[in-house]
Amino acid sequence: MYVLYHYPYSQHARRVVALLEEAKLAYELRHVAMDKGEHMSPAYLALNPNHQVPTLIDGALTLFESNAILRYLCVKHDLDDWCPVELASRAAVEQWLDWNQCRLSPSVIDVVLNKAFLGDQGDPAAIQRGEEKLAELLPVLDAELVSKKFLAGAQPSIADLSVASNITHLSFAAAEPKQENVTAWLRRVCAIEGFKKTLLQ
Numbered sequence: 001m002y003v004l005y006h007y008p009y010s011q012h013a014r015r016v017v018a019l020l021e022e023a024k025l026a027y028e029l030r031h032v033a034m035d036k037g038e039h040m041s042p043a044y045l046a047l048n049p050n051h052q053v054p055t056l057i058d059g060a061l062t063l064f065e066s067n068a069i070l071r072y073l074c075v076k077h078d079l080d081d082w083c084p085v086e087l088a089s090r091a092a093v094e095q096w097l098d099w100n101q102c103r104l105s106p107s108v109i110d111v112v113l114n115k116a117f118l119g120d121q122g123d124p125a126a127i128q129r130g131e132e133k134l135a136e137l138l139p140v141l142d143a144e145l146v147s148k149k150f151l152a153g154a155q156p157s158i159a160d161l162s163v164a165s166n167i168t169h170l171s172f173a174a175a176e177p178k179q180e181n182v183t184a185w186l187r188r189v190c191a192i193e194g195f196k197k198t199l200l201q
């Protein structure tokens with residue numbers, strides 16, 4: 001049985017829950033009360049010195065970084081549907097996982113954290129920086145999805161779970177994307193049962 005340290009508002013944790021659900025893997029969720037600073041406690045820092053969720057425990061293995069956890073689960077359970085072995089499809093999955101972490105995530109965090117979660121303490125410069133970056137990045141995603149149902153082709157992969165968890169996070173800041181192909185793809189990802197379960201009402 002996996003143990004996943006989790007916080008329901010975390011887009012990084014939600015993508016892992018989505019895969020655990022879809023793969024029907026047994027897991028226990030442990031809520032990290034981030035609103036009360038539990039992620040900074042010595043007990044949690046001993047598991048994840050980055051003071052972040054998610055953290056996965058698999059027996060003696062402790063693993064952080066959501067995309068690394070997704071890859072680990074796919075390899076361990078031969079989830080080839082979610083992480084294809086065919087080279088070109090696999091390369092597309094890896095490309096979008098990295099794009100999500102390196103390019104999309106910082107702008108989503110700038111906007112959502114500062115506009116929605118920090119309230120009056122939010123930094124207007126960070127919001128502007130994030131919005132400008134999103135205006136550049138969302139058309140990149142939209143162009144990719146012109147001729148594809150999902151990021152690596154006809155079937156959803158962990159790249160879709162990862163990117164879509166960030167895109168749905170934008171709704172906390174009422175900053176949902178307007179691009180036609182992105183919104184159609186998002187509807188398809190949100191219809192995946194395991195992903196749907198992770199969405200906050």
Ligand SMILES: N[C@@H](CCC(=O)N[C@@H](CS)C(=O)NCC(=O)O)C(=O)O
Nearest residue numbers: 010011012051052053054065066067
């Ligand atoms: N690169 C990490 C990012 C995880 C992350 O940023 N988690 C946030 C919640 S969405 C967090 O725990 N933030 C608390 C902190 O950084 O102190 C991953 O993909 O797992």
